[in-house]
Amino acid sequence: MALREISVKEISDAVRDLCIKINYELSDDMQDLLKEAAKKETSELGCKVLETLQENLVVAREEQIPICQDTGMAVVFLEVGQDVHFVDGSIEEAVNDGVRRGYGEGFLRKSVVEDPIERTNTGDNTPAVIHYTIVSGDKVKVTVSPKGFGSENMSRVFMKKPADGMEGVKDAILTAVRDAGPNACPPMAVGVGVGGTFEKAAELSKEALAGIVSPYNRSWTDELEQEVLSEINASGIGPGGLGGKVTALSVNINTYPTHIAGLPVAVNICCHVNRHCRAVI
Amino acid sequence: MEKHLTLPLSENDIEELQIGDFVYLTGEMFVARDAAHKRLYELMQQGKALPIDLKDSCIYYMGPSPAREGRPIGSAGPTTATRMDKYAPAFLDAGQKIMIGKGKRSKEVMDAVVRNHAVYFAAVGGAGALLSKCITSSEIVCYEDLGAEAVRRISVEEFPVIVVADCHGGDLYARQTQ
Ligand code: SF4
Numbered sequence: 001m002a003l004r005e006i007s008v009k010e011i012s013d014a015v016r017d018l019c020i021k022i023n024y025e026l027s028d029d030m031q032d033l034l035k036e037a038a039k040k041e042t043s044e045l046g047c048k049v050l051e052t053l054q055e056n057l058v059v060a061r062e063e064q065i066p067i068c069q070d071t072g073m074a075v076v077f078l079e080v081g082q083d084v085h086f087v088d089g090s091i092e093e094a095v096n097d098g099v100r101r102g103y104g105e106g107f108l109r110k111s112v113v114e115d116p117i118e119r120t121n122t123g124d125n126t127p128a129v130i131h132y133t134i135v136s137g138d139k140v141k142v143t144v145s146p147k148g149f150g151s152e153n154m155s156r157v158f159m160k161k162p163a164d165g166m167e168g169v170k171d172a173i174l175t176a177v178r179d180a181g182p183n184a185c186p187p188m189a190v191g192v193g194v195g196g197t198f199e200k201a202a203e204l205s206k207e208a209l210a211g212i213v214s215p216y217n218r219s220w221t222d223e224l225e226q227e228v229l230s231e232i233n234a235s236g237i238g239p240g241g242l243g244g245k246v247t248a249l250s251v252n253i254n255t256y257p258t259h260i261a262g263l264p265v266a267v268n269i270c271c272h273v274n275r276h277c278r279a280v281i
Numbered sequence: 282m283e284k285h286l287t288l289p290l291s292e293n294d295i296e297e298l299q300i301g302d303f304v305y306l307t308g309e310m311f312v313a314r315d316a317a318h319k320r321l322y323e324l325m326q327q328g329k330a331l332p333i334d335l336k337d338s339c340i341y342y343m344g345p346s347p348a349r350e351g352r353p354i355g356s357a358g359p360t361t362a363t364r365m366d367k368y369a370p371a372f373l374d375a376g377q378k379i380m381i382g383k384g385k386r387s388k389e390v391m392d393a394v395v396r397n398h399a400v401y402f403a404a405v406g407g408a409g410a411l412l413s414k415c416i417t418s419s420e421i422v423c424y425e426d427l428g429a430e431a432v433r434r435i436s437v438e439e440f441p442v443i444v445v446a447d448c449h450g451g452d453l454y455a456r457q458t459q
Contacts (some may be wrong), residue, residue, distance in 0.1 A: 045301065045443065050402040052405045052441075059408035060356075067427075069346045107355055109346040109429050119316065121428045148384070150361045150406065182454050183361045183384035185406030237452035240405055241384070241454050242301075242443060273407050 003085040003139035006281060007092035011078075011086075011142060014279040015098025015128075018144035019074060020106035023066045026057055029211070030189070030274050033249040037187055046244025050187075053239075053272060064107075068273045071108035072146030074099045074128040077210060081137035100124040104107065111149070131203065145210040145276040151188065151269045152179035157202055160263040164218070169194055169265050170228055176267035177232050177248065182241020185271035190232070190251045193266040194221075195258035196216040204254040205268035210276040214254035221253040249276075284437070289337040290378060295400055298444050300451035304402065305439040310381070311338035312433040314360050317424050318368040321432075325371055332423040333432060335372060339379035341404075344429040345413070354419045354435065358409030359383040363400070366390050373397040381442055385454055394446050402442035403453075415440040 034057075038050040060067040076095050088094075102111060103125035112126065113119040136142075156176045160168040173192055180188065193204025195216075204214060229251045237243025249272055258264065282301075286294055286307025298304070305368040311333055313321070324331055342362050346355030362369075362382030369380060370393035378399045386394075394401055404412060418436045425431050445453045 027393075045303075048303070049405055052408050055349065055436075056408040056411040058416065063410065065352075065413055066346045066356040067410055068407050069344060069358050070360070071346055107347045107349055109355070111344075111429065121430075123428065153361070165351075181385060182403070183363055185383065187360065203293060220310035240403065240443075242403075243453075243456070271407050279362075 003083055005085050005087050006140060007088040008086050008091050009088055011091065011140060012094040014142050014281060015095050015144060016102040016105070018142065018167045018277050019099060019102030019108065019146065021069045022277045023108055024064060025061050026067060026273065026275065027277055030249070030272060031057065034187070034272055037246045037249050038133045039228055041239065041244050041246045043242070043244035045237055045242040046239040046246060049239035049242060049247065051260050056144045056158060066108060066150060069109055070111065070148040070150065070276065072148050073112055074125060075131070075147050075206065076128045077133070077143040077145070077207070077212060079135050079141040081139045082134050083138035084140055095128055095130055096126040097236060099126050099128045100212070101161070140281045141278060142281065143210050143212065143276060143278040148271060148273060151180070151184035151271045154184045154269045155267060157198060157266045158263065159198065160265050162263050163260065164263055166224065168263060169224065170231070172265040173230060173251065173267050176239060176269060177189060178235060180269045181237055184269045185268045186237055186241055186248070187239055187246050187271065187272050188248045189270040189274040191268040192250055192251065192253040193268070193272065194253060194255045194264070196256035196264060198264055200256055201264035201266035202268070205266040206255055207255040208252035209268055209270050209274055214256060216253065216255050216257065217253070221255060223255055244273040253256065288339055290400070292398065295378065295398055295448055297457045298400055298447050299449070300444050300447050300453040300456065304442050304444065306442060307438050307440070308438050309434060310379070311422070312341045312343050312345070312435055314342050314344045314430050315364055316427045316430040317432045318365050320424060320425040322368040322371060325375065336376035338377045339381065340372070340377060341435070342382035346409070346429070348419070354413055354416050356409035357413040357416055358459050359404040359406055362386060367408060369393065373399050386446060391446055391450070391452060395448060395450050399445060399450065401446035403445045404442050412440070
């Protein structure tokens with residue numbers, strides 16, 4: 001099969017556009033979840049918070065003010081078809097250039113520091129965190145998912161034991177959500193990775209937030225998602241952590257085969273500003 | 282209870298605030314977050330003068346997105362206050378009266394709130410676009426090199442916050458999940 005040439009400039013432009021777009025307008029799935037959740041809330045402060053968040057989305061879109069001031073660290077997933085040949089330069093530099101232009105031209109906050117200890121701001125929100133996957137075909141799927149750190153900081157990886165089973169997974173999710181509480185700007189979106197290795201579980205949980213579904217998922221994941229979501233919403237944390245029925249909008253679980261000795265569970269906490277959007281090139 | 286108050290708050294204003302109160306603030310406040318707190322705290326530790334006057338001050342834990350032309354500020358919602366816990370007791374002991382942020386505080390901070398007759402408000406996290414519309418002016422006071430983390434002085438009008446920790450030892454977050 002012939003290789004398809006794709007200029008890295010095309011990828012760079014897509015990254016730029018997606019960074020800007022998603023910081024001003026949340027994807028429909030999250031907007032719908034927020035709208036539905038608002039109907040279920042009964043606490044006074046909780047209703048007020050949910051109304052505020054919905055009004056905020058309208059103002060953000062109409063007046064071109066980012067939904068949240070934490071416009072995130074740019075996480076970019078590249079699913080690259082194996083018949084693609086990139087031309088015109090380095091793909092990594094192209095992605096970072098897209099982030100640099102998106103955050104600059106889009107009036108987005110520059111929230112990345114050069115070194116975790118010395119902490120000098122890079123000034124342009126680069127580098128991005130890039131995840132590459134090689135898939136079949138001759139297309140490139142670019143998913144941009146800027147991640148805010150109020151919620152990222154509350155994320156956890158638990159190395160459970162095989163004997164902990166389904167209850168262990170549930171316990172891990174509920175523990176992470178309870179500990180996150182008001183810090184993660186509830187209502188939250190919860191991404192969960194079960195299986196693989198330590199780092200694979202974390203990656204699966206991030207993909208779950210970005211709407212990338214693992215092909216390994218079994219039917220139990222759907223049931224567990226619903227069950228855990230109701231338990232989270234029974235916690236009382238509520239919108240803004242001020243009390244109420246709506247603590248999370250969604251729980252998405254991704255799985256992967258794992259070792260005979262292990263049951264890794266990663267819980268990636270996000271807020272309702274769960275930004276993810278994609279382009280196929 | 283809903284209240285409309287002018288900054289700086291008086292002793293009496295603070296005395297009457299209770300957890301769960303919805304308050305609209307008008308007046309001036311400082312904006313500072315992690316990196317600025319670290320610098321100010323280090324100056325305090327060395328016994329040096331600070332570039333801002335903490336007495337009766339209000340600090341909003343926030344790092345805005347860049348302002349578009351013709352606007353005072355970009356998106357401007359609260360950041361997690363928990364990260365300021367290491368510094369906040371010293372700030373309160375030095376005269377700061379109001380903290381605005383989101384999220385849980387340590388026991389040391391909660392104790393310092395009571396000891397100093399102060400208050401911790403939460404603003405709605407994730408509502409940065411809407412909150413920015415209550416901000417009428419913004420100027421950098423110091424640490425411009427910190428970019429989004431520079432210390433600013435902003436003027437707000439009817440800026441909405443909720444009392445999470447009051448001077449009587451009340452803790453709204455703890456009440457919700459008991
Ligand atoms: S947790 Fe989400 S809503 Fe809250 S400040 Fe961070 S990005 Fe914004």
